[in-house]
Amino acid sequence: MTSTNAIGEAVKRREDFRFLKGLGRYTDDINIPRQTYCYFLRSSVAHAQIGRIDVSQALVAPGVVAVFTQADIDASGPVGGLPCGWQVTGKDGAVMKEPKHPILAAGKVRHVGDPIVAVIAETLAEARNAAELIDVELAELAAVVDMKKAIAGGGQTVHAEAPDNLCYDWELGDKAAVDAAFASAAHVTKLDLVNNRLIANAIEPRVAIGHYELANGDYTLYTTSQNPHVIRLLMGAFVLQIPEHKLRVYAPDVGGGFGSKIFHYAEEAFVTWASKQILRPVKWTADRSESFITDAHGRDHVTHVEMAFDKNANIIALKCETLANMGAYLSTFAPSVPTWLHGTLLAGQYRTPAIHCNVKAVFTNTVPVDAYRGAGRPEATFILERTLSKAARELGLDQIEIRRRNFIKNDQFPYQTPVAVVYDTGDYAASMDKAIELADVSGFPARKAASKAKGKLRGLGVASYIEACGIAPSSLVGSLGARAGLFEAATVRVNPTGSVTVLTGSHSHGQGHETTFAQVVAEKLGIPMESVEIVHGDTNRVPFGLGTYGSRSLAVGGTAIVNALDKVIEKGRKIAAFLLEAAEADIEFKDGSFQVKGTDKKKAFGEISLAAYVPHKYPLETLEPGLEETAFYDPKNFTFPAGTYICEVEIDPRTGEVVIASFVAADDFGNIVNPMIVEGQVHGGLAQGIGQALLEHAVYDDNGQLKSGSYMDYTMPRADDLPSFTVATTVTACTHNPLGVKGCGEAGAIGSPPAVINAICDALSEYGVDHIDMPATPARIWAAIRAAK
Amino acid sequence: MTEIVVEINGRSIRRQIEPNLLLVDLLRQDLDLTGTHVGCDTAQCGACTVHIDGHAAKACNVLAVQVDGSYVTTIEGLSRGNDMSVVQAAFKEAHGLQCGFCTPGMVMAATDLLSKTPKPTEAEIRTGLKGNICRCTGYHNIVKAVQIASGQTTV
Numbered sequence: 001m002t003s004t005n006a007i008g009e010a011v012k013r014r015e016d017f018r019f020l021k022g023l024g025r026y027t028d029d030i031n032i033p034r035q036t037y038c039y040f041l042r043s044s045v046a047h048a049q050i051g052r053i054d055v056s057q058a059l060v061a062p063g064v065v066a067v068f069t070q071a072d073i074d075a076s077g078p079v080g081g082l083p084c085g086w087q088v089t090g091k092d093g094a095v096m097k098e099p100k101h102p103i104l105a106a107g108k109v110r111h112v113g114d115p116i117v118a119v120i121a122e123t124l125a126e127a128r129n130a131a132e133l134i135d136v137e138l139a140e141l142a143a144v145v146d147m148k149k150a151i152a153g154g155g156q157t158v159h160a161e162a163p164d165n166l167c168y169d170w171e172l173g174d175k176a177a178v179d180a181a182f183a184s185a186a187h188v189t190k191l192d193l194v195n196n197r198l199i200a201n202a203i204e205p206r207v208a209i210g211h212y213e214l215a216n217g218d219y220t221l222y223t224t225s226q227n228p229h230v231i232r233l234l235m236g237a238f239v240l241q242i243p244e245h246k247l248r249v250y251a252p253d254v255g256g257g258f259g260s261k262i263f264h265y266a267e268e269a270f271v272t273w274a275s276k277q278i279l280r281p282v283k284w285t286a287d288r289s290e291s292f293i294t295d296a297h298g299r300d301h302v303t304h305v306e307m308a309f310d311k312n313a314n315i316i317a318l319k320c321e322t323l324a325n326m327g328a329y330l331s332t333f334a335p336s337v338p339t340w341l342h343g344t345l346l347a348g349q350y351r352t353p354a355i356h357c358n359v360k361a362v363f364t365n366t367v368p369v370d371a372y373r374g375a376g377r378p379e380a381t382f383i384l385e386r387t388l389s390k391a392a393r394e395l396g397l398d399q400i401e402i403r404r405r406n407f408i409k410n411d412q413f414p415y416q417t418p419v420a421v422v423y424d425t426g427d428y429a430a431s432m433d434k435a436i437e438l439a440d441v442s443g444f445p446a447r448k449a450a451s452k453a454k455g456k457l458r459g460l461g462v463a464s465y466i467e468a469c470g471i472a473p474s475s476l477v478g479s480l481g482a483r484a485g486l487f488e489a490a491t492v493r494v495n496p497t498g499s500v501t502v503l504t505g506s507h508s509h510g511q512g513h514e515t516t517f518a519q520v521v522a523e524k525l526g527i528p529m530e531s532v533e534i535v536h537g538d539t540n541r542v543p544f545g546l547g548t549y550g551s552r553s554l555a556v557g558g559t560a561i562v563n564a565l566d567k568v569i570e571k572g573r574k575i576a577a578f579l580l581e582a583a584e585a586d587i588e589f590k591d592g593s594f595q596v597k598g599t600d601k602k603k604a605f606g607e608i609s610l611a612a613y614v615p616h617k618y619p620l621e622t623l624e625p626g627l628e629e630t631a632f633y634d635p636k637n638f639t640f641p642a643g644t645y646i647c648e649v650e651i652d653p654r655t656g657e658v659v660i661a662s663f664v665a666a667d668d669f670g671n672i673v674n675p676m677i678v679e680g681q682v683h684g685g686l687a688q689g690i691g692q693a694l695l696e697h698a699v700y701d702d703n704g705q706l707k708s709g710s711y712m713d714y715t716m717p718r719a720d721d722l723p724s725f726t727v728a729t730t731v732t733a734c735t736h737n738p739l740g741v742k743g744c745g746e747a748g749a750i751g752s753p754p755a756v757i758n759a760i761c762d763a764l765s766e767y768g769v770d771h772i773d774m775p776a777t778p779a780r781i782w783a784a785i786r787a788a789k
Numbered sequence: 790m791t792e793i794v795v796e797i798n799g800r801s802i803r804r805q806i807e808p809n810l811l812l813v814d815l816l817r818q819d820l821d822l823t824g825t826h827v828g829c830d831t832a833q834c835g836a837c838t839v840h841i842d843g844h845a846a847k848a849c850n851v852l853a854v855q856v857d858g859s860y861v862t863t864i865e866g867l868s869r870g871n872d873m874s875v876v877q878a879a880f881k882e883a884h885g886l887q888c889g890f891c892t893p894g895m896v897m898a899a900t901d902l903l904s905k906t907p908k909p910t911e912a913e914i915r916t917g918l919k920g921n922i923c924r925c926t927g928y929h930n931i932v933k934a935v936q937i938a939s940g941q942t943t944v
């Protein structure tokens with residue numbers, strides 16, 4: 001075994017070769033003989049009653065194979081709507097409103113981009129041209145856009161099932177205790193916050209290819225998904241009524257997800273359904289403009305927060321009221337995001353004894369909103385970290401000091417928060433100390449003076465985040481409304497000559513599982529990484545899986561692999577005991593060999609696997625031949641990565657332009673398998689969080705038109721918008737999984753927005769500006785400075 | 790239909806094409822060179838970057854007829870077999886890619902940048918690559934990869 005296999009080494013990625021050579025196989029690279037192309041005619045208005053749909057001209061247009069509306073789908077037999085995977089129960093036990101979500105629009109269109117008619121043709125150009133010949137009568141209705149107005153009553157309703165546009169009214173925490181604490185508070189800090197609507201914008205647009213084979217009645221869906229088994233379950237069981245053994249969902253190389261490719265989308269169900277109707281494969285590839293108006297959006301919360309302190313600046317209570325946008329339909333996991341992924345994180349890293357959070361989820365005529373990198377946790381972190389920095393200023397305290405004073409101390413773990421979760425472990429002072437050191441906080445006054453000498457403003461922003469990853473256990477999430485389990489599955493297939501094929505239910509769309517997981521397997525079995533193959537993304541090859549999101553892959557999927565490896569080693573020990581004529585208890589597995597303790601008698605891993613598949617000399621009476629084990633792992637608790645981020649900005653007060661002078665991230669992700677990959681995950685998260693803070697905003701006008709619907713209007717962070725980052729880790733190992741890992745995929749996007757905004761507010765403090773909304777564009781900053789003057 | 794003759798990755802190709810065919814569709818659909826990706830419809834993301842007569846260009850924004858008589862290099866033409874070019878190898882070395890979708894375009898843009906500015910500063914790298922969007926890496930390791938490829942640093 002070479003040392004580069006080891007857990008903890010920055011092993012270069014094995015997937016890189018194919019990507020760098022242009023040999024990746026993404027869904028749009030797949031073409032099937034006799035394939036047709038699908039184009040969706042989508043609503044160009046936000047809200048309208050659908051009248052007559054005339055497709056007669058399109059039907060006879062060149063190359064057209066078929067034209068379908070929802071009426072055709074309804075007439076084809078029992079087909080369901082797109083299901084929602086999480087049912088939230090609100091105050092007083094009222095379950096959320098769950099309006100139907102048909103595959104194609106039925107009766108009404110509810111957002112710009114809602115599909116009305118699907119045209120299938122020999123080429124995409126023919127499908128597109130034919131769609132122009134379709135006449136759809138739309139009686140436009142007033143668009144419901146602003147959340148406050150939406151639930152105020154008296155206006156339009158998006159769904160008859162929710163006459164007041166309210167999906168649910170949910171609360172968490174002890175309101176009486178919070179009220180009592182506020183009554184005794186020495187100081188209260190209040191803030192109104194907007195968590196701006198974002199669009200994930202994975203650079204690979206979504207693609208779906210449906211292929212029904214009459215010969216055997218099998219369906220295959222090729223799709224850009226983070227969780228193919230979940231899609232198979234949702235689409236097969238709830239939408240198209242296809243039994244799972246007749247449905248294969250395959251998500252090959254996927255070009256980024258960030259949450260937006262978790263969900264089951266209409267196009268997936270449509271192409272699969274349509275392929276059976278026309279008995280040919282049907283391919284749909286989103287163009288970017290379509291992605292903007294059909295991929296689930298993220299965030300979009302409006303919050304009022306109040307934090308109460310005693311006379312020593314200890315937080316004694318927190319309360320917040322949030323309006324959360326659901327958009328026009330409930331996307332797959334939308335209801336969980338502002339509730340269980342948000343309210344439960346409102347203790348942050350602090351000993352806040354009383355918390356109350358109320359969330360009203362609102363239907364609007366906008367694209368559905370669902371999980372985007374961080375999902376609920378960035379919103380919770382933004383609430384806490386902005387409020388604390390504002391409080392520090394009001395109380396004349398340093399923003400680091402107020403945090404330190406309130407940190408949960410190391411001897412308080414496991415720590416039960418007042419918002420349902422129990423943190424297993426952490427060392428918040430350690431990551432704070434690390435960040436302070438790397439950011440050279442003590443040198444800040446000199447740097448600020450130097451900026452001032454140039455006519456610039458300089459600010460320092462701190463944010464200490466916590467997040468919850470590997471959401472579980474299944475019994476708990478079930479009781480909270482999840483309609484799925486949240487375990488993970490893995491099969492370790494040892495081949496006769498000792499190489500290993502691992503089938504994992506996790507899905508890699510940039511995370512580098514083929515490398516990280518292989519490191520784990522190679523180290524545990526003491527074999528070279530080259531002998532390990534990681535297979536994912538195909539429901540026909542992998543037994544089961546719940547996929548990759550919520551930074552769960554290593555903590556949950558990796559644990560399933562470790563557990564399957566343990567079973568393999570257990571069985572290997574039995575085989576070795578037989579071959580070495582020793583007691584099983586005397587066999588130890590070390591460095592790739594099964595050895596009789598205290599002797600030099602041993603069998604290499606490959607000898608044991610060969611014996612298992614050529615069982616001539618083998619304990620056949622007591623042991624099955626073969627060496628393949630499967631494990632399903634259901635975690636006992638969430639994992640809780642945490643850390644402190646420090647951002648330093650320089651602002652030109654004449655233009656409002658912000659330059660990030662430095663950005664330091666100190667994270668505690670527990671143990672780390674591949675530090676290079678972990679750093680890369682943090683970098684990417686930081687870019688998205690800084691993008692949210694400074695650049696990105698999905699903006700709707702009053703008519704429900706998405707004004708930032710292309711890369712010319714929606715400001716994606718580019719190379720020259722960002723600095724190089726300083727990232728470091730501290731370690732407290734997770735206490736309830738064998739690798740001791742916590743998850744690293746989302747932290748960067750969670751901790752960075754408040755760090756940036758706190759830095760900007762610090763820089764602007766001399767003007768008395770105490771808050772600035774995201775994205776903090778030059779125009780907003782300039783206006784704030786002007787208003788202050 | 791128009792006839793074009795174009796050299797793609799060292800091979801001469803003669804084709805009858807529709808005059809409105811985009812270069813990126815010629816590459817991806819007709820020639821099955823799927824390493825060149827499409828990430829947008831407004832010529833903003835750079836996923837489709839190739840070299841035309843030795844200069845980086847966005848293949849989604851060029852008609853196939855416009856490359857008649859030119860030579861085009863795509864990511865598949867940058868190195869042979871198991872080899873990787875200096876830039877490709879540096880991207881692997883620096884972990885300059887995650888999902889890999891922006892990567893072919895990014896590598897083509899970086900290769901072009903280095904052919905014109907062999908020792909770019911960090912600021913020059915960031916400006917030079919601003920036509921290519923990467924959603925995964927935060928650019929940190931892409932910048933490092935270009936620095937490695939230019940011999941200015943090692944990991």
Ligand code: FES
Nearest residue numbers: 828833834835849
């Ligand atoms: S595909 Fe986006 S620039 Fe060409």
Ligand code: FES
Nearest residue numbers: 887891923924925
């Ligand atoms: S590596 Fe995924 S977009 Fe760049």
